[in-house]
Amino acid sequence: MAGIYQDKSQPMSERVAAFNRLLNTFKPGTPVTLMDKYLPDSVADMDSRIAENQPYFQIHLNAPNGSDRWITVKGEFPETQIVAF
Secondary structure, eight states: OHHHHHOTTSOHHHHHHHHHHHHHTOOTTOBHHHHHHHSOTTTEEEEEEEOTTSSOEEEEEEOTTSOEEEEEEEOSSGGGOEEOO
16 A cells, blocks of 8 residues: 555555555554654654644645645654544
């Protein structure tokens, strides 16, 4: 999946589908450090926002077609942060 969404020779629809499948593998409790292995800085642009009235924040991701995705994360330190939901 990670290879397909990054492969610019593949049709955009396949790249986006592979990207979405990859994101769906990051279930609640997945360490953010694992996400970092599959989402390079060009995808996870390090923009984040605090989820309103929640003890979470959201990390901005750029899909291959330029659309936005957000993953909700909890935890204070990068090495202990996990996907929340």
